[in-house]
Amino acid sequence: MYKFDPFAIPFLIGFAFVIGWVIVRMIQIFIGMPKKDKKRVFVNIFTFKTVRGIGEIISEVLIHHRIWRENKLLGFMHMSFALGWFLLIVTGWIESSLRANGETLPIWQHIFYKYFFPGEHVFRLSDVIKQLMDLWLAVILLGQLIAVLKRFFYRRAGIKIRTRHSRMNRIALTALWFIFPLRLLAESCTASLYGGGGFLTGSLGQLIAWIGDASFITYPMWWAYSIALGVFFCVLPFSRYLHIPVEAFLILARRWRVSDITTINRLETMACSACGMCLSDCPLARNNIAGVQPVYFIERLRDGKATTDDAWKCLQCGRCQQICPVRVHANNLRQELKGSTDRVEFGLDTHKRVLAKRVTLFSGCMGKLTPRTKAAMEKILNAAGVEQTWIDEERDLCCGRPLRFNGNQNTANQKFNELHDAILETRPDAIVTTCPICFNMMKNRFETIPVYHHTDYIRMLIEAKRIDLERSEETLTYHDPCELSRQAEYARQPLKVLNRVGTMLQPEETGEKTRCCGGAVAAIGLNNSERKTLAQETADYLSNRNADKIVTACPLCKKTIAQRSKRPVADFAEIVADALVERE
Numbered sequence: 001m002y003k004f005d006p007f008a009i010p011f012l013i014g015f016a017f018v019i020g021w022v023i024v025r026m027i028q029i030f031i032g033m034p035k036k037d038k039k040r041v042f043v044n045i046f047t048f049k050t051v052r053g054i055g056e057i058i059s060e061v062l063i064h065h066r067i068w069r070e071n072k073l074l075g076f077m078h079m080s081f082a083l084g085w086f087l088l089i090v091t092g093w094i095e096s097s098l099r100a101n102g103e104t105l106p107i108w109q110h111i112f113y114k115y116f117f118p119g120e121h122v123f124r125l126s127d128v129i130k131q132l133m134d135l136w137l138a139v140i141l142l143g144q145l146i147a148v149l150k151r152f153f154y155r156r157a158g159i160k161i162r163t164r165h166s167r168m169n170r171i172a173l174t175a176l177w178f179i180f181p182l183r184l185l186a187e188s189c190t191a192s193l194y195g196g197g198g199f200l201t202g203s204l205g206q207l208i209a210w211i212g213d214a215s216f217i218t219y220p221m222w223w224a225y226s227i228a229l230g231v232f233f234c235v236l237p238f239s240r241y242l243h244i245p246v247e248a249f250l251i252l253a254r255r256w257r258v259s260d261i262t263t264i265n266r267l268e269t270m271a272c273s274a275c276g277m278c279l280s281d282c283p284l285a286r287n288n289i290a291g292v293q294p295v296y297f298i299e300r301l302r303d304g305k306a307t308t309d310d311a312w313k314c315l316q317c318g319r320c321q322q323i324c325p326v327r328v329h330a331n332n333l334r335q336e337l338k339g340s341t342d343r344v345e346f347g348l349d350t351h352k353r354v355l356a357k358r359v360t361l362f363s364g365c366m367g368k369l370t371p372r373t374k375a376a377m378e379k380i381l382n383a384a385g386v387e388q389t390w391i392d393e394e395r396d397l398c399c400g401r402p403l404r405f406n407g408n409q410n411t412a413n414q415k416f417n418e419l420h421d422a423i424l425e426t427r428p429d430a431i432v433t434t435c436p437i438c439f440n441m442m443k444n445r446f447e448t449i450p451v452y453h454h455t456d457y458i459r460m461l462i463e464a465k466r467i468d469l470e471r472s473e474e475t476l477t478y479h480d481p482c483e484l485s486r487q488a489e490y491a492r493q494p495l496k497v498l499n500r501v502g503t504m505l506q507p508e509e510t511g512e513k514t515r516c517c518g519g520a521v522a523a524i525g526l527n528n529s530e531r532k533t534l535a536q537e538t539a540d541y542l543s544n545r546n547a548d549k550i551v552t553a554c555p556l557c558k559k560t561i562a563q564r565s566k567r568p569v570a571d572f573a574e575i576v577a578d579a580l581v582e583r584e
């Protein structure tokens with residue numbers, strides 16, 4: 001049953017190259033991992049974590065569940081290629097194995113089964129399998145049709161900004177677009193000569209036979225199909241399609257709790273699929289301050305061409321990370337390029353939550369610029385009977401995060417340690433800060449003391465009925481700070497509180513989809529005019545709701561929006577303080 005034909009050579013070269021490349025690269029990454037992470041891999045590999053990882057690989061690499069969630073058409077398109085091709089390989093393998101009746105076939109006889117075994121063959125399930133094979137091929141071709149149309153009518157596909165692809169990506173894409181039509185033609189021509197085929201290749205084969213003799217083009221078609229496969233596999237490691245194998249490794253590394261930032265950064269750089277979803281809501285892309293969004297930044301990083309300029313020219317607002325289907329943390333990649341880590345955890349502080357009697361409060365460098373927020377907090381805490389110490393009232397203290405953002409890791413650590421020790425001296429039951437940037441830096445960094453953002457602490461006071469609020473006629477638009485809604489994943493709750501005191505007029509992009517105010521401390525590479533454009537855009541966007549006040553929960557957002565907004569801007573604490581009802 002062993003057969004060979006030279007036309008399979010291009011495929012075999014490409015296949016051997018891509019497998020070899022991926023294996024060598026993954027081994028290199030594994031060797032470069034710190035000992036503790038290698039140990040984690042060995043400890044976790046034969047556990048339920050791997051099973052869950054495989055589930056996530058099916059959900060994200062094959063079905064593209066996260067893309068479905070954002071855009072159904074794009075979800076189908078990506079799934080049709082990934083899952084369709086996977087099913088084509090698996091079903092084809094079953095078909096050729098059943099036909100071989102127990103004999104082991106070489107890989108090329110599985111891949112080019114219809115060439116090596118032309119005509120109708122009857123064996124167990126053969127009828128079902130041949131129809132399934134054509135169904136998977138039809139699904140892929142439908143996805144391909146959508147992909148082609150999307151290039152011309154991208155807005156109709158729900159894409160706001162189209163991605164510009166590099167030369168390598170274009171070569172890989174062209175090869176990919178040739179693979180499936182060539183397969184269809186090669187199989188159909190073969191069916192026209194020898195019969196067989198399912199509802200698609202069989203019918204097309206009959207049509208070709210009716211038109212004329214296809215014997216002179218059948219063999220070249222198999223060559224062309226094999227060449228398209230070979231070219232695609234050879235350029236895959238240098239193109240966006242590298243994400244196909246690497247995303248699976250990335251998912252497993254995360255499941256196995258690999259924590260080394262360099263390892264995760266390397267994998268994330270290779271796992272970016274250049275889908276361009278990160279462009280759609282990026283304020284820089286929207287305002288034509290282009291070229292630094294993850295899709296381009298990562299491409300340059302992969303090609304070794306990224307400069308620190310690319311890192312400085314980004315707000316690090318995290319909107320692109322939030323929408324990214326691969327969950328690439330582009331901010332970490334930028335931080336690495338700046339020479340520092342700013343790997344703060346997502347979510348709130350995880351210590352046991354307490355409604356403390358004695359609280360230490362920290363305004364932070366930005367918070368000191370908004371004294372009304374402090375005054376409002378004092379009023380709220382006094383009403384709730386909470387003993388308060390403002391740690392930076394008379395001292396200049398800093399959490400160090402802005403320094404980290406700007407690559408000054410050592411001084412940042414010194415600053416944080418200073419703050420840490422000063423807070424511990426006050427022996428608080430809880431720590432509260434009115435700045436979400438400081439909050440993300442401080443959370444989980446105090447061994448036994450919980451750290452709160454003031455919105456969360458106020459919400460707890462209300463729920464515990466330590467303060468009462470009165471509703472007013474005021475209309476409000478709440479602006480979620482990026483650091484609070486996306487980094488701390490605290491988006492819905494402040495809105496619920498505000499709903500109790502006024503009527504909310506929210507913009508469409510709210511919660512975790514909030515727009516950056518433009519005042520980000522990380523973006524020192526943006527010039528004044530670029531910053532002004534970004535800040536004005538957000539201020540107008542919020543003002544357009546025509547609410548009596550714009551409310552936010554970050555001193556930097558408050559300052560930036562207030563400078564450009566047509567509406568007055570207040571902190572969350574000010575609104576709550578104004579709504580306080582005095583108890584008898």
Ligand code: SF4
Nearest residue numbers: 272274275276278324
């Ligand atoms: S970073 Fe994420 S969203 Fe952006 S192109 Fe890469 S995979 Fe797509």
Ligand code: SF4
Nearest residue numbers: 282314316317318320
């Ligand atoms: S972090 Fe914000 S500004 Fe930077 S690329 Fe992402 S969306 Fe654009």
